[in-house]
Amino acid sequence: NNDKAAGPAAAVDRLIDAEQARFAATHPRSAEAWARGRQHFLYGGPSHWMRRWAGGFPVYVEKAEGCHVRDIDGHDYVDFCLGDTGGMCGHAPEAVTRAATEQLRRGTTHMMPTEDSLWVGEELARRFGLPYWTLTTSATDANRGAIRIARMITGRDKVLVFSGCYHGGIDEAHVELHEGRMRMRNMIHPNGVDHARVSTVVQFNDVAALEAALAPGDVACVLMEPLMTNFGMIPVADGFHQAVRAATRRTGTLLVIDETHTISCGPGGYTRLHGLEPDIFVAGKAIAGGIPAGIFGLDEAIAARLWDVVPHVNPRQRQSSHFGIGGTLAGNALTIATMRAVLEEILTPRNYENMIARAGELADAARAVIARHALPWHVTQIGARAEIMFTPVPPRNAAEVAATRRGDLETLLHAFYMNEGILVTPFHTMFLMCPATTPADVARHAGVFERFAAMARAQGV
Ligand code: PMP
Structure with missing residues (x-):
């Protein structure tokens, strides 16, 4: 209730802290690797792009196959980031x-x-x-x-x-x-x-x-x-x-x-x-x-x-x-x-059909969650890609994005995703399908997003 007095921003902050603490506690090997990486890489990882993950540090990958990634702490993720498109063919095709x-x-x-x-x-x-x-x-x-x-x-x-x-x-x-x-x-x-x-x-x-x-x-x-x-x-x-x-x-x-x-x-x-x-x-x-x-x-x-x-x-x-x-x-x-x-x-027509169908399923399920909780958010799907944004309608340009963006909610969602076994591009909430992405992978996201939306509504953020 103190949070409610301090407004939604304070509530989001507290929730991010909690998600990052949960992440640190459940990813000890990646945490240790990151601490080591910071000793000899300028920005912790071999590329500066690897440092932005909302859990507080990236997971170190043991193996990636299809749209699944396994980290060195033994967690499995459904990967919708796919190397920010570098892995759109799926991992290890x-x-x-x-x-x-x-x-x-x-x-x-x-x-x-x-x-x-x-x-x-x-x-x-x-x-x-x-x-x-x-x-x-x-x-x-x-x-x-x-x-x-x-x-x-x-x-x-x-x-x-x-x-x-x-x-x-x-x-x-x-x-x-x-x-x-x-x-x-x-x-x-x-x-x-x-x-x-x-x-x-x-x-x-x-x-x-x-x-x-x-x-x-x-x-x-x-x-x-x-x-x-x-x-x-x-x-x-x-x-x-x-x-x-x-x-x-x-x-x-x-x-x-x-x-x-x-x-x-x-x-x-x-x-x-x-x-x-x-x-x-x-x-x-x-x-x-x-x-x-x-x-x-x-x-x-x-x-x-x-x-x-x-x-x-x-x-x-x-x-x-x-x-x-x-x-x-x-x-x-x-x-x-x-x-x-x-x-x-x-990258065949048939694989594209499947990828686009999966993106449609992901977007539909996310829209249903948003509607169920009456949240002022929207989902855009174009081809094999989808995006959840914390605004009621899609932006027409960058000025509209800058004016309405909820960076704090994005960080919270991304940290929550990492704890719940979902990877999305760390820069905004974009999902990409690969030929190996299955309806079950997409359904896993729907369940996680449902829990996030329920939490967001309950906390008034
Ligand atoms: N063009 C677009 C549209 C991109 O999104 C990116 C990377 N995100 C690039 C070019 C550059 O790609 P790379 O970093 O692989 O050179």
Whole structure:
């Protein structure tokens, strides 16, 4: 009752403390490992992305298979985080394991193509509808390559992004709108980059702002996800894609569609499902089944313009083949072999049907819980992905997310999930299905979410 006097925030705080204490008590080995990790890793784990888990520290993984993870304390989790999409094919998928094992024995990286790459190139063109492809080692690198190419062929410097976006370690995209003005996202260091010169940012779904930003004709490319997935899921408004394509064409601006996450919409991503016409298409993460890889594909006209600037190399003339895109390990034999396995055997129409059906079941069950407890929350489902948000309706842009977000409830829910054997992406409450996710896995979430909602209502948070 003291909590009620102090308001819901104090109640949530107390509940987070309780969940974190429960987590620490039931995860002694992970707690000890984390304490050790902090002695020699800059931010505790081998990647700084591993430190955000709401229990207070990450679980250390003993084994992951399908959509299940077992930690070193012996707990089993249903994994809807799936490595923040890197594991969308499921953990340890048989086809990738087989392809990788065979290729490991035949050499992984030699800066020469293997014959499997021919199949991969043909499949990428067939699946995503763009003719010319390049592999990278990450989606970040694919976006960097796309931006560089856009600048080379337009002679312009600016990149337009949408507030609340995330495209990897891309300096141009580390900006957001705050009270109508561009500023660095999350207080990220400008890294020596003059953002006023190279970046411009508008709100998602805002056609007028986009048209105004493109009108001066100094933007090399628009870099966008077809719907936003990194600041809560923000659905795209009807007609927005048509408006973006018309405005980019009218102003000679390239359109780069980043499908690193939205490849969860279908075998050809959101682009193929909805007939988008990007100049450059980017993906990564899941595309080689968890082996590091990114891809970018160019439209015919864009490739022709690039070849005008950077022609094919004639080895007799000792021409440089360096045009500013790194990646010695990109497109190596191991990546190609695993990418082939993914495209041929895992990211198939049939598996997508199942994944999307599971996401629908998860969303329906969560909506039923919300309705039963009359909570002002909502669920968005798009393809094989769903999101629970603590607001009554989906946001239209990042400003609405920022104004209404309940970060404290998110932390509480995520800590509760970890204690109850559910993993979701630690940044917001997003669920991703893999081909191995079963109705029983989804039902397990429904039970946990029901207990959380009952607790939230009882505590008045
Ligand atoms: N694009 C999008 C849309 C992403 O969500 C991410 C990562 N979350 C990236 C690119 C970068 O991927 P990576 O960190 O694997 O380079």
